[in-house]
Amino acid sequence: MGKAERTENAKRLAEEFKSAKTLAVAEIGRLPSRQFQIIRRALRKDAKIKVVKKSTLEHALKNASLDFEAHVSSPAVIQSELDPFELFKALKNLRVEIPAKPGMVATEDIVVKEGGTGLPPGPDIGVLQDAGIPAKIEKGQIKVIKDHVILKQGEEVTPKIANALSKLGIKPFEAGLEIQAAFEGGMKFARDVLDIDVDQVRRDIETVASEAFRMAYNISYPVPKIIEMKARQAGSEARLLALKLEWVAEDTVGVLVARANTQAQSLMKKIGGGS
Numbered sequence: 001m002g003k004a005e006r007t008e009n010a011k012r013l014a015e016e017f018k019s020a021k022t023l024a025v026a027e028i029g030r031l032p033s034r035q036f037q038i039i040r041r042a043l044r045k046d047a048k049i050k051v052v053k054k055s056t057l058e059h060a061l062k063n064a065s066l067d068f069e070a071h072v073s074s075p076a077v078i079q080s081e082l083d084p085f086e087l088f089k090a091l092k093n094l095r096v097e098i099p100a101k102p103g104m105v106a107t108e109d110i111v112v113k114e115g116g117t118g119l120p121p122g123p124d125i126g127v128l129q130d131a132g133i134p135a136k137i138e139k140g141q142i143k144v145i146k147d148h149v150i151l152k153q154g155e156e157v158t159p160k161i162a163n164a165l166s167k168l169g170i171k172p173f174e175a176g177l178e179i180q181a182a183f184e185g186g187m188k189f190a191r192d193v194l195d196i197d198v199d200q201v202r203r204d205i206e207t208v209a210s211e212a213f214r215m216a217y218n219i220s221y222p223v224p225k226i227i228e229m230k231a232r233q234a235g236s237e238a239r240l241l242a243l244k245l246e247w248v249a250e251d252t253v254g255v256l257v258a259r260a261n262t263q264a265q266s267l268m269k270k271i272g273g274g275s
Contacts, residue, residue, distance in 0.1 A: 010056050013077070014063035017183075020079035022087055023066070024182040025057065028074040030098065031175045039094050039177050047080035047087065049177070067188060068181050076177060084182035088194040095176035100157045100165045110151040110165075110172045117142045117168055124167050131164035 017023050028036065028051065040049050052060075057075045061068055080087050100110075112133050119125075119142040128135040134145040150161055151172075165172060182189045216226050242252045 010059035013060035017064040022080045022184045024078040024179045026076045027072040027178045051076050084189045095174045097171035098175045100162045102159045104157045106151045112148045114146045131160045
């Protein structure tokens with residue numbers, strides 16, 4: 001592909017960027033090809049995913065006046081009608097577990113749990129022990145004696161650790177289409193901003209709003225809703241007091257007459273019963 005053709009591709013891509021409701025730049029990374037196709041199919045109604053060359057992406061972003069340095073090795077661009085947070089959540093839900101491979105870095109502590117492994121007695125016990133896993137033969141199988149942190153957060157997977165985890169069937173890593181940044185309405189959303197629990201944030205906002213309303217009510221803060229509720233409460237309390245004092249007013253006369261009628265009927269029954 002010549003320079004002129006690359007330039008033209010970047011211009012076309014930039015025009016697509018400008019017309020998209022949401023545009024995201026993602027890293028394919030170690031995502032298996034099969035899973036990439038599954039993601040494409042799962043989001044085909046909501047998003048268009050295109051694999052591009054890094055140089056083409058950089059030129060397209062510049063042409064579209066989008067401020068983002070594409071620090072990605074295997075980039076993909078996503079154009080979607082979903083908002084950036086919905087798109088991030090959809091992709092997060094499509095991540096898959098993958099085996100550990102030498103060179104990968106643990107994003108959290110990886111723990112091998114105590115208990116039977118299902119592995120029969122044999123050379124596999126040496127594989128586990130070489131990786132530092134405390135193991136022994138018990139009741140016809142290899143057993144891990146106690147919980148063991150085989151890899152701490154930030155540490156790199158070695159061939160021995162990768163082999164041991166594979167023997168145990170442990171897949172401690174996740175792979176997916178990882179959004180690095182997204183754009184909507186001229187605003188840029190970085191990955192750390194997008195990686196939130198939207199439902200939890202909504203619950204937190206509802207809790208804070210409820211607590212703020214309760215505090216405003218308790219201190220009689222003069223806003224329309226509080227004034228309305230306080231007025232209703234004051235009216236109700238005034239009516240109860242008026243009834244207690246048998247104060248005749250428009251709101252109490254009906255109840256007072258009914259009460260007097262009930263008392264009169266009760267008195268009549270007592271008088272009639274005593275004659």
